[in-house]
Amino acid sequence: MTIAMPLPDGATIARRDAIVAALRDIVPGEGVIDDPIAMRAYDCDGLTAYRQTPLVVALPETTAQVSAILRWCFDNGVKVVPRGSGTSLSGGALPMADAVLVVMSKFDRVLDVDYGDRVAVVQPGVTNLAVTRAVEEAGFYYAPDPSSQIACSIGGNVAENAGGVHCLKYGLTTNNVLGAEIVLMDGEVLRIGGRQLDPAGLDLIGVVVGSEGLLGMVTEVTVRILPKPETARALLIGFATIEDAGRCVADVIAAGIIPAGMELMDRPAIHAAEAFVRVGYPLDVEALLIVEVDGPPAECDHLIAEIDTIAVASGAVSCRASQDEGERLGFWAGRKAAFPAAGRLSPDYICMDGTIPRRRLPEVLNRIGEMSVRYGLRVANVFHAGDGNLHPLIMYDAEIDGQLEAAEAFGSDILRLCVEVGGVLSGEHGIGIEKRDLMPVMFSETDLMHQQRLKCAFDPALLLNPGKVFPQLHRCAELGRMHVHRGQVPFPDLPRF
Amino acid sequence: MDVLHPASADDVADMVASAAARGERLTIRGGGSKDGVGAPSETAVLDMALLSGVIDYDPAELVLTVGAATPLAEVRALLAGSGQMLAFDPFDHGPLFGKPSGKATIGGVLAAGVAGSQRLSMGGGRDHLLGFTAVSGRGELFVAGAKVVKNVTGYDLPKLAVNSWGRLFAMTQVTLKVVPAPRARVTWVAEGLDFADAQRLMAAAMGSTAEVAAAAYLPGRRRALLRVQGFGPSVEARGQMLAALGLRPGNDGECDALRTLAPLPLDRPLWRINAPPSAAPAMMAGLSGDWLADWAGGLVWLASDQPAGEVRAAAEAAGGHAMLVRGPEAMRRAVAALHPPAAGVAALEARIAAAFDPAGVFASPRMTGAVA
Ligand SMILES: Cc1cc2nc3c(=O)[nH]c(=O)nc-3n(C[C@H](O)[C@H](O)[C@H](O)COP(=O)(O)OP(=O)(O)OC[C@H]3O[C@@H](n4cnc5c(N)ncnc54)[C@H](O)[C@@H]3O)c2cc1C
Numbered sequence A: 001m002t003i004a005m006p007l008p009d010g011a012t013i014a015r016r017d018a019i020v021a022a023l024r025d026i027v028p029g030e031g032v033i034d035d036p037i038a039m040r041a042y043d044c045d046g047l048t049a050y051r052q053t054p055l056v057v058a059l060p061e062t063t064a065q066v067s068a069i070l071r072w073c074f075d076n077g078v079k080v081v082p083r084g085s086g087t088s089l090s091g092g093a094l095p096m097a098d099a100v101l102v103v104m105s106k107f108d109r110v111l112d113v114d115y116g117d118r119v120a121v122v123q124p125g126v127t128n129l130a131v132t133r134a135v136e137e138a139g140f141y142y143a144p145d146p147s148s149q150i151a152c153s154i155g156g157n158v159a160e161n162a163g164g165v166h167c168l169k170y171g172l173t174t175n176n177v178l179g180a181e182i183v184l185m186d187g188e189v190l191r192i193g194g195r196q197l198d199p200a201g202l203d204l205i206g207v208v209v210g211s212e213g214l215l216g217m218v219t220e221v222t223v224r225i226l227p228k229p230e231t232a233r234a235l236l237i238g239f240a241t242i243e244d245a246g247r248c249v250a251d252v253i254a255a256g257i258i259p260a261g262m263e264l265m266d267r268p269a270i271h272a273a274e275a276f277v278r279v280g281y282p283l284d285v286e287a288l289l290i291v292e293v294d295g296p297p298a299e300c301d302h303l304i305a306e307i308d309t310i311a312v313a314s315g316a317v318s319c320r321a322s323q324d325e326g327e328r329l330g331f332w333a334g335r336k337a338a339f340p341a342a343g344r345l346s347p348d349y350i351c352m353d354g355t356i357p358r359r360r361l362p363e364v365l366n367r368i369g370e371m372s373v374r375y376g377l378r379v380a381n382v383f384h385a386g387d388g389n390l391h392p393l394i395m396y397d398a399e400i401d402g403q404l405e406a407a408e409a410f411g412s413d414i415l416r417l418c419v420e421v422g423g424v425l426s427g428e429h430g431i432g433i434e435k436r437d438l439m440p441v442m443f444s445e446t447d448l449m450h451q452q453r454l455k456c457a458f459d460p461a462l463l464l465n466p467g468k469v470f471p472q473l474h475r476c477a478e479l480g481r482m483h484v485h486r487g488q489v490p491f492p493d494l495p496r497f
Numbered sequence B: 001m002d003v004l005h006p007a008s009a010d011d012v013a014d015m016v017a018s019a020a021a022r023g024e025r026l027t028i029r030g031g032g033s034k035d036g037v038g039a040p041s042e043t044a045v046l047d048m049a050l051l052s053g054v055i056d057y058d059p060a061e062l063v064l065t066v067g068a069a070t071p072l073a074e075v076r077a078l079l080a081g082s083g084q085m086l087a088f089d090p091f092d093h094g095p096l097f098g099k100p101s102g103k104a105t106i107g108g109v110l111a112a113g114v115a116g117s118q119r120l121s122m123g124g125g126r127d128h129l130l131g132f133t134a135v136s137g138r139g140e141l142f143v144a145g146a147k148v149v150k151n152v153t154g155y156d157l158p159k160l161a162v163n164s165w166g167r168l169f170a171m172t173q174v175t176l177k178v179v180p181a182p183r184a185r186v187t188w189v190a191e192g193l194d195f196a197d198a199q200r201l202m203a204a205a206m207g208s209t210a211e212v213a214a215a216a217y218l219p220g221r222r223r224a225l226l227r228v229q230g231f232g233p234s235v236e237a238r239g240q241m242l243a244a245l246g247l248r249p250g251n252d253g254e255c256d257a258l259r260t261l262a263p264l265p266l267d268r269p270l271w272r273i274n275a276p277p278s279a280a281p282a283m284m285a286g287l288s289g290d291w292l293a294d295w296a297g298g299l300v301w302l303a304s305d306q307p308a309g310e311v312r313a314a315a316e317a318a319g320g321h322a323m324l325v326r327g328p329e330a331m332r333r334a335v336a337a338l339h340p341p342a343a344g345v346a347a348l349e350a351r352i353a354a355a356f357d358p359a360g361v362f363a364s365p366r367m368t369g370a371v372a
């Protein structure tokens, strides 16, 4: 394991009993867990290669309790790690030996639904899918649909700015959240955003979304809900080369069509998925594209015909349009099973998450193929083709010495490549600890310091979720100084962890 | 009043650094189309005009990178040439202040949080600014966000740029997500409605599968205007859903009122009120003046002589906020342009401003009323 966390503070660990007692004064009954065995349920998130038993776990039920916990920790210099459902793939919710893990799962109520203004007010522990369940009878849904939607929480979605296969047309979490109640590390409770579209001043909710639990604890969220489209239809299109598939995607968009979803799988991913769920994917193609359109039947029929024409023109070797709901879901079944399918081929896998300009896709997949040979590890690629978000699944066996390290190095090389071609380290899974040390590949020291100063405005003592996202901890007092020379690395002597 | 004309991002950095070192303030200007907003400024002006021009545009990627002072009109013309548009539908506000149109810049539009009627269905500038380079009040050039449409790497600083009113940093380059322009659009009309009925009708349409792109109410004509757009067969099918709600096809030109605000008198203070749509009719019952409503009722443009305190109290009671867009100089000296936030939020905003601009080079009392 190659990612180091800040060294735990022995003095805090030595005060554990007092900390537990103080938390029990705030959260009564079973809301504080300090039994090491019981705490094991919380020792990792979706990045399971990294585990750490927390100092103590608190499960508050009210904003007042969250505020009191943070205030007490602030006064006593104790770190806090927020956690929703623990499905993060980047280690954002990884506990620390010297930090209180604050788990938001008891914040599980839908507080208000207003169909006139098309908003729902929910507590952060409500799962993503439960928001849709709460409004679907009235014909509405919550648009962002991460594959983990039955488990992941809205609070976690806000923290990670989660996306899904439909975010090309309907946006990520950030485009579907209007307001929130947050608690700052010093216990102050703030309402940011609201039910209206625009903020009065700075877009604070905009910057809290995607902040990976570093700026504040989210205790309530106001989301937009949308009327469910009348129908959806999909096309399953096979190509002899990745280049042809890439051209088809570009031509669909050039034709003015923004599909509800547009997903690409390469040969290893197609074969893995087909072996797992047997949905009738063609096995003689190099690339398989699923394009979904939604809206009134007249729109779907029109667009299906247009996309079919474009597909043929770009050299598709097979093209099938769904004729009914069962067939459409069948097209998706393989894609949705891509992760477990990779899990069946290999004891372990890691899922990468870079974004690239789409036009660079063939080149990037070729180079990933070369790396796969070099590292001796298999890789299957699924790709949110519409927005350029690549999910290479790197398969390895943790039992074999050195394979985890090789897989991590392979993953890092892929992300460096994404940045090199003009893309980014993460399209939707977040930086967490997983990509933390790669941040300087994308951002200069000056860029990173501008981001870290934002943290100082919210959490000047750096107690909330430390060790995540940023490869270097700068004290806020140091960050606040004005520098005479631009571009100079200011603190060469600070430890990197 | 001094005007500085940086020709490059490095010039901007040098000018800001030396202003910071001397303890001076600078006001960032794009096209200057909103110089009339807020208390009159007595600082030197950092005129971004030379940082203009297209840097990269690949229609198939849906991404556009331009110099921050590129005129809005130029951006729109470029996109239109490839059948694309800015989804947030910004429009030029020169005429609101009795100035010619055509001067607004893309950076100014973003910093002013400007968005048109389509904001209702397609999002605002916040939803389409992917990345930027800027010079902070420290005189340092930095990069934020990215040049691809999907990115969660680091804090989403582009969100802070939109509606920042030049208070944090001077953007030198911006990268925007662009979208295909609709092939067809039809405006549907319902007549003889008071605001409450119109708001309910607009909410019903927004809650239907008609995918309404824009919805406005003109009180003078007691009319609701609802626009559907997209591919021909779809626009037709969705139009029939509006017909079922009692609307009839109208004249697309009527929507221009929401861009020019022509029905509103120029000689009265102009407010921009953002509130939850369902609360807007009751709010407007307590306010006097001429007004128009956009965003299904969620945005009200109000030209009124009513005291600022009353306008803001009404907006707050509705769960919203009111910005003073235009007013006589004496009023702008006394009334902050931006709706004053709650104390905790105001303190956080001040800490964020100080994080980017510790010396207060860009501090803008004319917007916040915060500095004497
Ligand atoms: C099988 C699988 C498929 C996935 N598919 C997708 C996908 O399609 N798209 C996608 O975007 N992601 C996907 N993910 C990743 C993950 O589900 C998302 O990142 C999700 O948003 C995490 O939510 P959570 O409730 O599990 O958060 P956690 O894992 O508990 O926490 C994630 C981060 O949020 C912070 N946090 C949690 N709650 C709060 C709160 N209330 N206040 C402040 N900070 C908080 C934590 O500190 C941590 O940094 C997938 C994960 C798995 C395991």
Ligand SMILES: Cc1cc2nc3c(=O)[nH]c(=O)nc-3n(C[C@H](O)[C@H](O)[C@H](O)COP(=O)(O)OP(=O)(O)OC[C@H]3O[C@@H](n4cnc5c(N)ncnc54)[C@H](O)[C@@H]3O)c2cc1C
Residues within 6 Å of the ligand: B027, B028, B029, B030, B031, B032, B033, B034, B035, B037, B048, B068, B069, B089, B090, B091, B092, B093, B094, B103, B104, B105, B106, B107, B108, B109, B111, B112, B113, B114, B115, B116, B164, B165, B166, B167, B169, B170, B171, B172, B272, B323, B324, B325, B326
């Ligand atoms: C109060 C108000 C509300 C408005 N609402 C709308 C609306 O709803 N819809 C609409 O279409 N138009 C609206 N407008 C018009 C809008 O202001 C102008 O279209 C836009 O500001 C024009 O850009 P400009 O280049 O002239 O900006 P300027 O007037 O020069 O500047 C606008 C603001 O942005 C800052 N700024 C300018 N350039 C930069 C930069 N490069 N980096 C950082 N900050 C910068 C300035 O400091 C100033 O605070 C509104 C205008 C005002 C004054």
